[in-house]
Amino acid sequence: DAGITQSPRHKVTETGTPVTLRCHQTENHRYMYWYRQDPGHGLRLIHYSYGVKDTDKGEVSDGYSVSRSKTEDFLLTLESATSSQTSVYFCAIREEGPYGYTFGSGTRLTVV
Amino acid sequence: AQSVAQPEDQVNVAEGNPLTVKCTYSVSGNPYLFWYVQYPNRGLQFLLKYITGDNLVKGSYGFEAEFNKSQTSFHLKKPSALVSDSALYFCAVREKDGNNRLAFGKGNQVVVIP
Structure with a gap:
């Protein structure tokens, strides 16, 4: 799909630990986004x-930070994971x- | 800020019958409108978009949608539903001259009954 890769695909982590998700694109697009999907919320x-x-x-940024040091990579960090951040x-x-x-x-991130 | 409403949680339709998934939106200016479909454990797949021009937009897999500015709606339609159309459907909107944010509705689960 247009050269966009997310890693990891699945992760289970413990409450209070930091977690970083990576998004990598190969086509030099300027705009990149991070969304979370939860039932009933889209x-x-x-x-x-x-x-x-x-x-x-965005609208649900609390508890999250991002960095983009290169065009191709957009990182999402959960500074101290909580169970409410279990999501896709x-x-x-x-x-x-x-x-x-x-x-x-x-x-798919699960915080236990 | 832009927003989308998809009023029905689930749409049930018999195979072969017409399928309609409703979407209304709110933006300050002119909208760009999108429909996406998501199959279980998969990412979002693009179906169609309205940018400008003809209010009736045709997309992938036989789907179409009609932009109605006066009713601020962008309903998704398919004349004859297939069992394979069972999936989660999302409507999304972006302001044409806005902040490049794409806002989604909560999604509609479509169940096509054989």
């Missing part, structure tokens, strides 16, 4: 980036021109 935006070192908060996390890129959005395959 997808909610956590953070997004509009260029290297340029990021902004999706990365997306915004393609130029037709304004399409392409999503990665997702990371």
Whole structure:
């Protein structure tokens, strides 16, 4: 899917530990996004980036931080994981021109 | 800020019957509208989008959607549903001259009954 890869695909972690999820793209797109998906809530935006070192908060950013030191990588960090952060996390890129959005395959994170 | 409402949690339809999944949106300016489909344990797949022009948009797998500005709606339709259309459907909106954020509805589970 448009060269977008998320890692890891699955992770189980303990409450209070830091966790970093990685999104990697191969097509040099400027805009990248992190969403979380929860039943009854759809997808909610956590953070997004509009260029290297340029990021902004979404609607559910508390407890999360991001970094983008290279165009191709957008990292999501849970600073101290909590059970409420158990979710499926999706990365997306915004393609130029037709304004399409392409999503990665997702990371299923379980915090125990 | 932009938002999307998908009023029904689940849509049940018999195979071969018309399928409609409802979506209404709210934006400050002109919208870009999208439909995505998600199959179990998979990512989101793009179905169709409205950017400008003809209000009736045709997309993948025989789906179409109609943009209605006065009703702020973008309902997804398929004339004859297949069992394989059973999935989770998401409507999304972005402001044309806004902040590049894509806002999603909560999703509709579509169940096509053989």
